[in-house]
Amino acid sequence: MTTSTNAPTGPGAPAPPVPPGPNGEAGSVLHIDLKAVYYGKFKAVRDSALDVKKGTITAFIGPSGCGKSTVLRSINRMNDLVRGFRFEGKIRFRGRDVYESAVDPVAVRRYIGMVFQQPNPFAMSIFNNVAFGLRLNGYKGNLNERVEQALRSAALWDEVKDKLRQSGLALSGGQQQRLCIARAVATEPEVLLMDEPCSALDPIATVKIEELMQDLKKKHTIVIVTHNLQQAKRVADTTSFFYVDTTQGGRTGYLVETGPTKELFSNPREPHTRDYVAGAFS
Structure with a gap:
């Protein structure tokens, strides 16, 4: 996760044991202690603290504008790319605060991957989409095997194994999203963040993604933002409800x-x- 010589380097490197969480309970891979998040002078989120246990799915729910995606993107420092972003508090991954000055945000994203709301495959072949992060991280193993493994993990291999050199943009929306999941898991992140991953998909594709999440949590801890309360009920082990202070x-x-x-x-x-869960407001 860091540039320290004690940290594992390169995809596939053995991960250190997950330390006990701050509450003393073993198995907490993430501890979020958010005091405030600002975009310029605007305070987007305040006072939000929770633990995420290893090997589980945690859903963030709540009305629009309540900061769900802001918190999600703060976990792997994606918000660092937003002008005026400022984070106050700590987010501990395996006991280490990812906002420490010595921590490389790019390295954080190697261990905490992300899938976005809209499928966003690169304008390149299916194979190269999946291999992109591996090459970026200097992977020295068998690239063909790792790409196949990632596509199998995303339940996409059987559908694309004979057209790996075709453009990822030629796939259907649901397939594109699974391709993005394959790309995200290829580098074997410990945590996978998913920001409304089914909102742009039809019901059949949504079912496939939800089924896929249950398989993925065997290897990856998942945090998902969703507006779909039924989806949270179906897939999540833990649910966190956010609201808006006016x-x-x-x-x-x-x-x-x-x-x-x-x-x-x-x-x-x-x-x-x-x-909210009773549908009294949205």
């Missing part, structure tokens, strides 16, 4: 509560959560 004249998102998905939907602790 009491000071602005719109600042914050975490209301987080817990096991079944409990959060059936017996939420907070009134805002209860209203």
